Amino acid sequence: MTGAAPYYITTPIYYVNDKPHIGHAYTTIACDALARFMRLDGRRVKFLTGTDEHGQKVAKSARDAGIAPQEFCDRVSQNFREMTALMNISNDDFIRTTEKRHIRASQAIWQDLVKRGEIYLGRFAGWYSVRDEAFYEEDELAAGPGGVKRAPSGAEVEWVEEENYFFRLSAWQDRLLAFYDANPDFIAPRARRNEVVSFVKSGLRDLSVSRTSFSWGVPVPGDPKHVMYVWLDALTNYLTAVGYPDVESTEFSTFWPADLHMVGKDILRFHAVYWPAFLMAAGLAPPKRVFAHGWWTVEGEKMSKSLGNFIPPAQLVDEYGVDAVRYFLLRELPFGSDGDFSRHAVVGRINSDLANDLGNLAQRVLSMINKNCAAAVPQPGPLGAADEALLAASRGLLPRLRVDFAEQAFHRGLEAIWQVVADGNRYVDEQAPWTLAKTDRPRMQTVLYVLAEAIRQIAILVQPVVPAAAARLLDQLAVPQDARDFAALAANPLQPGTALPKPEGVFPRHLVEGVPEKGGAKGGKGA
Numbered sequence: 001m002t003g004a005a006p007y008y009i010t011t012p013i014y015y016v017n018d019k020p021h022i023g024h025a026y027t028t029i030a031c032d033a034l035a036r037f038m039r040l041d042g043r044r045v046k047f048l049t050g051t052d053e054h055g056q057k058v059a060k061s062a063r064d065a066g067i068a069p070q071e072f073c074d075r076v077s078q079n080f081r082e083m084t085a086l087m088n089i090s091n092d093d094f095i096r097t098t099e100k101r102h103i104r105a106s107q108a109i110w111q112d113l114v115k116r117g118e119i120y121l122g123r124f125a126g127w128y129s130v131r132d133e134a135f136y137e138e139d140e141l142a143a144g145p146g147g148v149k150r151a152p153s154g155a156e157v158e159w160v161e162e163e164n165y166f167f168r169l170s171a172w173q174d175r176l177l178a179f180y181d182a183n184p185d186f187i188a189p190r191a192r193r194n195e196v197v198s199f200v201k202s203g204l205r206d207l208s209v210s211r212t213s214f215s216w217g218v219p220v221p222g223d224p225k226h227v228m229y230v231w232l233d234a235l236t237n238y239l240t241a242v243g244y245p246d247v248e249s250t251e252f253s254t255f256w257p258a259d260l261h262m263v264g265k266d267i268l269r270f271h272a273v274y275w276p277a278f279l280m281a282a283g284l285a286p287p288k289r290v291f292a293h294g295w296w297t298v299e300g301e302k303m304s305k306s307l308g309n310f311i312p313p314a315q316l317v318d319e320y321g322v323d324a325v326r327y328f329l330l331r332e333l334p335f336g337s338d339g340d341f342s343r344h345a346v347v348g349r350i351n352s353d354l355a356n357d358l359g360n361l362a363q364r365v366l367s368m369i370n371k372n373c374a375a376a377v378p379q380p381g382p383l384g385a386a387d388e389a390l391l392a393a394s395r396g397l398l399p400r401l402r403v404d405f406a407e408q409a410f411h412r413g414l415e416a417i418w419q420v421v422a423d424g425n426r427y428v429d430e431q432a433p434w435t436l437a438k439t440d441r442p443r444m445q446t447v448l449y450v451l452a453e454a455i456r457q458i459a460i461l462v463q464p465v466v467p468a469a470a471a472r473l474l475d476q477l478a479v480p481q482d483a484r485d486f487a488a489l490a491a492n493p494l495q496p497g498t499a500l501p502k503p504e505g506v507f508p509r510h511l512v513e514g515v516p517e518k519g520g521a522k523g524g525k526g527a
């Protein structure tokens, strides 16, 4: 155990202008795997997700839909709540920025920043992208088709001139750089950290933090013709959920600063530059880490409304099952890199890793036990070198996984587990328990015990990624509910003689014409 240190992890809060797609599911699944891992490792976890409901973009989507913004938000936010249930997400809270608790927190941080002299009234003239909800400098823009100016994200920008409140971001440049220096793991992956550091080094201008040309937002305290800039409002959600402005509360002192904000690479600047500056300016500690993951394309194309290639998570779950989708998303790419989502790659990966490698191993071993050991955990005799080697390999996984999960290297952790699955498959072939069934039954029992015990270890360790399938495997090994955490890996080995239920396959195969069993996406660009 790494001790009972609390662990606070957050997803970005999702804009309610759109329906959930696999990009959103990806961020949330990654956080869920971490939240589950830390809980199993004995930590007290708070896992937060939710929806970002204010701002010009949401107001416009509501207008386009012909309904009042609040009603629109209620409807779309519900879609995201359903996505979390569908993806078997274990969040402890779901925040909406239109909730009272959040409006209170946003106004409180605003008032505190004003009191500390960090916010002043001025006049803004510059470029704004509604799609990105971001301000851009002239030199960041490029001319797109027809000479229209575009943000680096490709989004259109518009010229805005209005009375705005400003946050003294420029004054935080050196302190931000000093903070990055003192906290080399604050931004990951490393390549992204370097980008942020050079952005800050290139100079920071004060940031407009209020708008007057629309009203769908948190009213600025004392000056209600302004609403707060949606990013200041949105980022504050991470504080709201731990009880801010009540900084004396147990919740706040237990969980703040957050251990990890997981974000996509497109919103790193808000989390790694503006957010720590706002927090330090308000006398609060910045989060411990921000990880920026990569982006998925679909069958080689960027997901876009015009291409109509958004994949709703529900469709994937229908086709492949929730665990297979979770496994694919976390295994296929080095976490942090961009990659391509293709049905070919999904089916290849599911068939080879889940159905063939782990599914087959478990199925072979459990059915042999069922048939040859009176459906009970076999009694092992003395262990030989090969037996000890397989058990040692499975027991050696936890310390490795702790490192991999602390670095958000899910693909590496899963690869390590599947090496042990491969060891298990090699061991079955070498030991040939089906032959031992005829020639040496005591030895057969030992071999089957060693295999079942290795499968127990593996099933416990894959719970963060494939929770439902892992639970079914553990049920088939009759592992009690209270012996499924990481402490049980060493403390609760299988007890010979325990009756086992009838085995059944846990990972179905997917047959798609023309898709070979060993698949793989062409991913790997980026970090």
Ligand code: MSP
Binding pocket: 011, 012, 013, 014, 015, 022, 023, 024, 026, 027, 052, 234, 235, 236, 237, 262, 263, 264, 265, 266, 267, 294, 295, 296, 297, 303
């Ligand atoms: N509302 C802001 C976040 C505020 S956090 C204080 C926002 N919302 S979003 O709905 O547009 O995006 C949420 C997350 O989904 C981002 O982390 C983004 O990177 C991720 N993804 C959106 N499309 C994606 C892909 N195609 N691939 C991977 N992740 C993607 O930004």
